[in-house]
Amino acid sequence: QVQLKESGPGLVQPSQTLSLTCTVSGFSLTSYHVSWVRQPPGKGLEWMGVIWTGGSTAYNSLLKSRLSISRDTSKSQVFLKMNSLQTEDTATYYCARGTTGRDWGQGVMVTVSS
Amino acid sequence: DIQLTQSPSTLPASLGERVTISCRASQSISNSLNWYQQKPDGTVKRLIYSTSTLESGVPSRFSGSGSGTDYSLSISSLESEDFAMYYCLQYATYPYTFGAGTKLELK
Numbered sequence: 680q681v682q683l684k685e686s687g688p689g690l691v692q693p694s695q696t697l698s699l700t701c702t703v704s705g706f707s708l709t710s711y712h713v714s715w716v717r718q719p720p721g722k723g724l725e726w727m728g729v730i731w732t733g734g735s736t737a738y739n740s741l742l743k744s745r746l747s748i749s750r751d752t753s754k755s756q757v758f759l760k761m762n763s764l765q766t767e768d769t770a771t772y773y774c775a776r777g778t779t780g781r782d783w784g785q786g787v788m789v790t791v792s793s
Numbered sequence: 794d795i796q797l798t799q800s801p802s803t804l805p806a807s808l809g810e811r812v813t814i815s816c817r818a819s820q821s822i823s824n825s826l827n828w829y830q831q832k833p834d835g836t837v838k839r840l841i842y843s844t845s846t847l848e849s850g851v852p853s854r855f856s857g858s859g860s861g862t863d864y865s866l867s868i869s870s871l872e873s874e875d876f877a878m879y880y881c882l883q884y885a886t887y888p889y890t891f892g893a894g895t896k897l898e899l900k
Contacts, residue, residue: 723880723891723893724837726888726890738888739887739889779839779884779889780829780837781839783836783838783839785836786837
């Protein structure tokens, strides 16, 4: 059974760095890409980036300068790091299997506030 | 970036009714379009990929069509569990982009 679960701090201070983990089960990170998508409260979905099966990445150009996606295949974990957080980065962050989200995690809410 | 214009933004409908949601791209996306359903608890599910291919387990009352810049999602006979948000996504070009969403609500 495919599962993805996001985890991380619920509250981050402005200008700090966000670190999220996506722990997957039921599939291998060397067989499926993993994407990150976020959704500000009451707004739509925004595709953030993807880590390919080979370990290379692609990012939304709007976030590229602040965003990094990496992984640890031995732990079946994908990591998202985004620096210089602002209040506009307050959102629910989702990880998903595949470049276009065949399966999704439940999401983790992150609030950027002092 | 490719812009996706989804319409309507809100769609009031009744049980058993047939509805259609439109998604128009700012340039041709060559059938590289998916549809997603999001429930009020935040759960997201991919319904259709590559314009018209139904995900396994998705009821056959859902269907997708389109080409070029114009795409649509239809639900043939609404059931109670269908009332939710719907989003289209283009993956023809990076960055992938979503439509703004359509809220399907009970009339």
